[in-house]
Amino acid sequence: VASSCCVTWFQYVSIFSYVKLAITVVKYSPQVYMNFKKKSTEAVSIYQFLLDLTGGALSLNQMGLIAYNYDDWRTFLGDFTKFGLAVLSILYDLIFITPHYILYRAPRYG
Numbered sequence: 008v009a010s011s012c013c014v015t016w017f018q019y020v021s022i023f024s025y026v027k028l029a030i031t032v033v034k035y036s037p038q039v040y041m042n043f044k045k046k047s048t049e050a051v052s053i054y055q056f057l058l059d060l061t062g063g064a065l066s067l068n069q070m071g072l073i074a075y076n077y078d079d080w081r082t083f084l085g086d087f088t089k090f091g092l093a094v095l096s097i098l099y100d101l102i103f104i105t106p107h108y109i110l111y112r113a114p115r116y117g
Contacts, residue, residue: 024088031092035099048107056107060100066093 042048070090074083084090 021088028088028091028095031095031099035102039099039102042103042106042111047111048103051103051107053104053107056100056103059096060104063093063097063100067097 038051042051066089070083074080
C-alpha cells in the first residue's frame with residue numbers, strides 16, 4: 008500500500024498510530040463495563056494501571072518539556088496520537104484506580 012503513488016511511508020506508518028489509539032479504547036472499554044456491572048475490581052491487577060498512569064504522565068511531561076525547551080507550544084499538540092494516547096491512558100487508568108481504592112474498596116476487618 009505504501010509503495011503506491013497516493014500514500015507515502017510516513018502516512019502509512021501514521022495510520023498505525025491512529026489504529027493504536029482506537030485499539031486502546033477497544034481494549035479497556037469491556038473491562039470498564041464489567042467492573043461497573045460487578046461493582047468490583049477483583050479480577051484486575053491494579054499495578055498495571057499504576058504503571059500505565061506513570062507512563063502517560065511521563066509522556067505528557069516529556070512533551071511539555073520539549074515544548075518549553077524549544078519555546079514552541081504547537082509541538083505539544085503536534086503529535087496528536089502521542090498526546091491522545093497519553094490522555095486516553097491516564098483517563099482509563101483513573102477510571103480503574105478510583106473504583107479500586109475508593110468506590111469498591113474491600114472492607115477492613117479487625
